[in-house]
Amino acid sequence: MKTTLKTLAAVSVLAVAGLGTAHANGPQGYGYGHVTVQPGYGAHRHPLEGLREINARQAEQRARIEHGFHRGGITRFEFRRLMAEQHDIEAMERAFVSDGFLTPHERMELHRRLDIASSHIWHEAHDRERRFR
DSSP states (O other): OHHHHHHHHHHHHHHHHHHHHHHHHGGGOEEETTEEEOGGGOTTSOTTTTHHHHHHHHHHHHHHHHHHHHHTSSOHHHHHHHHHHHHHHHHHHHHHHTTSOOOHHHHHHHHHHHHHHHHHHHHHHHSSOOOOO
């Protein structure tokens, strides 16, 4: 009987302690290392989830632009314009992650801009303008 009462007391103390911790984090968010995850952003997910895929797409697009330029399918003017578009996307990414979060909406917007940039790269590489070496 004493063992059961001690166990129940220990469980109730732990439960109350757990509620106190949850209340302390409350509306401010949940600690996630040095970054605080807001409750609406899904505390179980990493706050910068999807950033690796976005960076990989940016690197792949830069490689396509450079390859098209060295092959001669992209002119100097097109190269500069396409690289400026990549810089704009990088600036948007930096602005989005400056608060330590990448929301699903921001991630979707970056992918949308990368899709548009990808189509620009394809069109410039396949148009009839050629760079003469």
